[in-house]
Every structure is written in structure tokens, then in C-alpha cells.
Amino acid sequence: MYEFPQVGFVEAFKLFWLNYVNFKGRSRRSEYWWVMLWHVIIASATGIVSIIMIFIPIVGPFIAIILWLLLIVYSLAAFIPNLALLVRRFHDRNMTMFLPIFSVVLSVLYNFVYFMALITSGDFMSTGHLNSANASYEVEPSGWLYASLVLLFVIIIIEIINFIITVLDSHKTANKYGPSPKYTQQAGPPHQFYAQPQPTMHQEGPTQSHSSVPRDTQTQDNQPTHDDTQLTDLDDLERGNRKPQDDPYKY
Known part of the structure; x- marks a missing residue:
């Protein structure tokens, strides 16, 4: 059984808004808790900045009110996708x-x-x-x-x-809500391709070579031949009235 890599921090927030009203399918544990962390960061940052703005004269309180209003709008906008994400998390547990x-x-x-x-x-x-x-x-x-x-x-x-x-961890097998977003029954990643058997070198039928001459014989015919009679020693050269320096194999 192969386990998919967990959903990333940014990817989880993207999936949160893309599945705005998606009450079907399944969502794994990492997707859910990354989104909860996003909510905590956004709410905490807005609250801290708003408190700091209160102590700034003139424009500070006005900015603080705007930030709190934006946080309320964000909370209302995230209500439905939060419910959808929780439903998909329950589906993941069957x-x-x-x-x-x-x-x-x-x-x-x-x-x-x-x-x-x-x-x-x-x-x-x-x-x-x-x-x-x-x-x-x-x-x-x-x-x-x-x-x-x-x-x-x-x-x-x-x-x-x-x-x-x-x-809780994801249900390891597929259920009525869909396949598991975390586990698969394959031994490796789904995109892994295994090596295919290579075709044999000798094939019969139409793919067979039309030449009846063996390959080894053809190779020998194409190679240049050497005349062994040209290889002589010094005695043969002297008897043949040839100079030793004329023999390239002397040295």
C-alpha cells in the first residue's frame, strides 16, 4: 500500500476555496488542519494589528474598525467551505x-x-x-x-x-464517498511505469532477414583481408635481396 504525500500549506488553502460548496468526496487530515491554521493566522494577525491601531491617533481607530469588519466578512465567507470541509473529513472516515x-x-x-x-x-x-x-x-x-x-x-x-x-487518520480503503485521498492499493506511486519486456532479437515471419547468408559470414566478407605471406623475417628479406628497413614489422 502506497501513501500519497500530504497536502501542502498553500495547496490546502487553495483547495479550501476551490471546493467552496463541495459536500461530496473526501478530504484528508492534513488538508483540514492546514486550513484551520490559516484561520488562526488570519484572525490573530488581524486582531494584533487592530489592537496596535487603536493606540495610533486619528487614523488608528478607523483602520482598526475596518480590519474588524474585514475579519467578520472573512468569517462569513468561510462559513460554508468550513462546513463542506468538515463534511468531507467525516466522509474520509466513512x-x-x-x-x-x-x-x-x-x-x-x-x-x-x-x-x-x-x-x-x-x-x-x-x-x-x-x-x-x-x-x-x-x-x-x-x-x-x-x-x-x-x-x-x-x-x-x-x-x-x-x-x-x-x-483520526484516513480510511485506508475506498468507501461509498470515493477513493482514499491518502492511500492506494498499489505498491508504488500511481504514475510509476514499470519496464516492459524487450522483444527478442530473432523473430520469425515477415520480419526475418531475406538473406540466407549467416551474419558472421557477411561480417567476415566485409572486413579487409591481410596477406600473411607479406610477413617475413630478416632471413627471408636477405634471401629475397630486400633491405631490412623496407620491412615495417622488423622493429
């Missing part, structure tokens, strides 16, 4: 999108219930509820407040489960 969607629904419901709790319990600040004897305000908890506390507890439990799922 789990449905029920829990991520359910956590979002609970968060919206909690904000509504908490807002209603503030409204219903806000009249305790009026003078009619002021106890002049001990100069304190009597707070009357409403059902909205208790409901918001219950929802908050459930949301915390679900977020813990979501966190555990996001730190």
Missing part, C-alpha cells in the same frame, strides 16, 4: 454528514434561545424589581436560560466528537 450538519443547526438554535433568554430576563433591571432593603437586583431565571444551557452542553459534546474525528 461517516455521514449528519453530525456536522446537526452541530450547525444546534449552534443556530442556541444563539436564538440565548437571545430570547436575554430578552425575557432583561426586565429584572427595571425599577419595579429593585429591592430597596438590600439594594440588589432579583434575577428570575427563565426557561429560555435553562434551555440555552442544555443546548450549550450538547454543543460542547458534539464539538469534542468532531475534534476527535478530524484528528
Whole structure:
């Protein structure tokens, strides 16, 4: 089984926006947590610069307000792709999108219930509820407040489960949501090509040479021949009335 290289820091942020509303397929662990790191860096940098701008006279507070507004716009723009990325991370663990969607629904419901709790319990600040004897305000908890506390507890439990799922490794095999983005069943990289067997040198049929003369014989015929009778020693040269310096093989 071969493991693909992990998604890079910049590549993960690019995939985050390219898959803006992609609730299908799978996303591996590195892709998810690189994006979370991007969010932390952007939010931290914006917050630090905004705090510094507050202490700069005249234009500083104005710049700080603009930065906070940009951060709010970024958070709203990243809401849907964050949910889509979490769903794909659950798909990578062979789990449905029920829990991520359910956590979002609970968060919206909690904000509504908490807002209603503030409204219903806000009249305790009026003078009619002021106890002049001990100069304190009597707070009357409403059902909205208790409901918001219950929802908050459930949301915390679900977020813990979501966190555990996001730190788990990818499912090693393909599932109903697609192939694994991290593992493959091949022994090597998918783009690796193995050497093909080379064709044999001697082939039959139409590819056979039309010449009936063996290759070795043709090679010998093409090579120049040497006359061994030209190689003589000194005695032969003297007997033949030839000078020794005329023989190139003497020395």
C-alpha cells in the first residue's frame, strides 16, 4: 500500500476555496488542519494589528474598525467551505454528514434561545424589581436560560466528537464517498511505469532477414583481408635481396 504525500500549506488553502460548496468526496487530515491554521493566522494577525491601531491617533481607530469588519466578512465567507470541509473529513472516515450538519443547526438554535433568554430576563433591571432593603437586583431565571444551557452542553459534546474525528487518520480503503485521498492499493506511486519486456532479437515471419547468408559470414566478407605471406623475417628479406628497413614489422 502506497501513501500519497500530504497536502501542502498553500495547496490546502487553495483547495479550501476551490471546493467552496463541495459536500461530496473526501478530504484528508492534513488538508483540514492546514486550513484551520490559516484561520488562526488570519484572525490573530488581524486582531494584533487592530489592537496596535487603536493606540495610533486619528487614523488608528478607523483602520482598526475596518480590519474588524474585514475579519467578520472573512468569517462569513468561510462559513460554508468550513462546513463542506468538515463534511468531507467525516466522509474520509466513512461517516455521514449528519453530525456536522446537526452541530450547525444546534449552534443556530442556541444563539436564538440565548437571545430570547436575554430578552425575557432583561426586565429584572427595571425599577419595579429593585429591592430597596438590600439594594440588589432579583434575577428570575427563565426557561429560555435553562434551555440555552442544555443546548450549550450538547454543543460542547458534539464539538469534542468532531475534534476527535478530524484528528483520526484516513480510511485506508475506498468507501461509498470515493477513493482514499491518502492511500492506494498499489505498491508504488500511481504514475510509476514499470519496464516492459524487450522483444527478442530473432523473430520469425515477415520480419526475418531475406538473406540466407549467416551474419558472421557477411561480417567476415566485409572486413579487409591481410596477406600473411607479406610477413617475413630478416632471413627471408636477405634471401629475397630486400633491405631490412623496407620491412615495417622488423622493429
